[in-house]
Amino acid sequence: MTTDWLRGAVIYQIYPRSFRDSDGDGVGDLRGAIEKLDHVAALGCDAIWLSPFFTSPMKDYGYDVSDYCGVDPLFGSLADADALIKRAHELGLKVIIDQVWSHSSDQHAWFAESRQSRDNPKADWYVWADAKPDGSPPNNWQAMFGGGAWTWDSRRRQYYLHNFLVEQPDLNVRNPAVQDALLDVARFWLERGVDGFRLDVVNFFTHDAQLRDNPPITSLRRAPPRPHQFQRHLYDRTQPETLEFIARLRGVLDEYGAMAVGEIEDEEPLKVQREYTDGDDRLHTAYSFFLLRTRAMAPAVIKDAMAQWEGARGWPSWSLSNHDVTRFPTRLADDDPQRTKLMMALLLALRGTAFLYQGDELGLPHADVPFERLRDPEAIAFWPSGIGRDGARTPMPWARDANMAGFTQAPDAWLPLDPRHRALAVDVQDGIGGSMLEFTRDAIAFRKSCAALREGEFIALDAPEPVLAFERRLGDERMLCLFNLGPEPVRRPAAEGVARFSVGDAELRTSGAALGGFSALFVAI
Structure with missing residues (x-):
């Protein structure tokens, strides 16, 4: 495998x-x-x-x-x-x-054991810390879901860390x-x-x-x-x-x-x-x-x-x-x-x-x-x-x-x-x-059919806003990718090639690529 x-x-x-x-x-x-x-x-x-x-x-x-x-x-x-x-x-x-x-979860058996005392076999399986001398949390860390990242546990008389909900104590992966x-x-x-x-x-x-x-x-x-x-x-x-x-x-x-x-x-x-x-x-x-x-x-x-x-x-x-x-x-x-x-x-x-x-x-x-x-x-x-x-x-x-x-x-x-x-x-x-x-x-x-899109290099090309132009290249396979990220039609010179895939009103012409608003064109070159 x-x-x-x-x-x-x-x-x-x-x-x-x-x-x-x-x-x-x-x-x-x-x-x-x-x-x-x-x-x-x-x-x-x-x-x-x-x-x-x-x-x-x-x-x-x-x-x-x-x-x-x-x-x-x-x-x-x-x-x-x-x-x-x-x-x-x-x-x-x-x-x-x-x-x-x-x-x-705070309902996990590991945490249930850890919170019982400071000297049980899983005492250090979660992040515990003493209060500051004034009883406040160990530091200023804030939880992602709001409020401080520390909650007091009366059994251990320590705070435990939770970066998310109070019910989600942090494991001590150290x-x-x-x-x-x-x-x-x-x-x-x-x-x-x-x-x-x-x-x-x-x-x-x-x-x-x-x-x-x-x-x-x-x-x-x-x-x-x-x-x-x-x-x-x-x-x-x-x-x-x-x-x-x-x-x-x-x-x-x-x-x-x-x-x-x-x-x-x-x-x-x-x-x-x-x-x-x-x-x-x-x-x-x-x-x-x-x-x-x-x-x-x-x-x-x-x-x-x-x-x-x-x-x-x-x-x-x-x-x-x-x-x-x-x-x-x-x-x-x-x-x-x-x-x-x-x-x-x-x-x-x-x-x-x-x-x-x-x-x-x-x-x-x-x-x-x-x-x-x-x-x-x-x-x-x-x-x-x-x-x-x-x-x-x-x-x-x-x-x-x-x-x-x-x-x-x-x-x-x-x-x-x-x-x-x-x-x-x-x-x-x-x-x-x-x-x-x-x-x-x-x-x-289309992505699966093109090795350059799956695994090739990404080569950014110069193009005026709002056009995004880049090439994906793997060995001899090259795919030019043109995206008009704006609402107005644009034209862009393009190397000779074959249009392979398009989004919206986009086509390859002898004069280059014509891209309608919010369109894209993939050209094998």
Whole structure:
């Protein structure tokens, strides 16, 4: 087994709660995912990334794990997980599963033991610290979901660290015993046949041993919406000891021919992406929120991102949507179908592994979820100015006229169905020329047919705004990629070649490339 398949692959993220409900309880599950794997395979994807399905009290909807080797009954059983892996492999799909090792649930047996005393066998499995002389927390670190990152525990008479919810205590990954336990978790799932892991907030795994205060950001012009955005996060994340643990994990992965992709959340995301993939003892690939939080796509955004990977030994990954951000058709394309296709084509033209989020292939707009139906603790805490992650997690529409658009037989689901999504259901778009679904299939097939797009160099070319021009090159194969990111038609000289793929009103003429507003042209030269 090797991980060569990863280079240039297209990986489809399944958020199980919202993908397909097989038992009528209004929540998606593993059997529902199995029923719809054919859809993913038909897109031409190489792998699936499955968001957490492990035992959890669901305070953060699965990202608070209470048993890393158990399947939550809400999603099914361990046998269902095995069946999903088997069916995916039959369809030629690799299986990547989430691993949330920065923190666990406070209901995990490890934490239950750790909090009992300061001298039990798991006393140092989590990040504990004494209060300051005045009883205040050990330092000024702030939690991502609001408030301080430390909570007092009366049993130990110490504070414990939580970078997210109070119910998500941080594991002490500095501790070799914790590392051993996490590597045992990895082996458990690798033995069951998974092909790799997506590591949640991988650069949060270790913290500054001295617990130094984070310095403030001195350039703020006004108060940011969240307390943690007041600080430079020098000491609560991205510590060098994390790479030592990754080296140990890489050794286990190499035994099985498996891979790992890391999620990076940092002030310098591309720099850390590169650092975490730089060598045979690092991650196979990593992605960050660099494009996931971009509010407008301009040529400079892409060129700057690609420039930071020049000469890198590592391999990047890119995504425009996931379960944590506003869906890209809304964020980057103003819910315009033509611009949505353009963004999809751009993602698939970049050097790196491409991640699609369920519903991207349908062009789903970010859903409107009223306050009284919100479930995401982050969205509730920061309402009305929060990200609104629930809008990316509403039910997947499979059939326009079916109950809940074919997601469930229940009268309602854990999150409401956005009425706009019915008209974009899979059965509405399947086989219809010009639909977003068929375009996505064609774009993925084109990427797979061109080695230069999958694995070639990225060579930025000069072009006036708003044209993005670059070449992808591998050996003698060269593909010129032209994107008009603006609304007005433009013309651009182009080398002689053959037009291979286009988006919108774009064509190759004897005088050069004619690009209509929000269009793209791929030319083999």
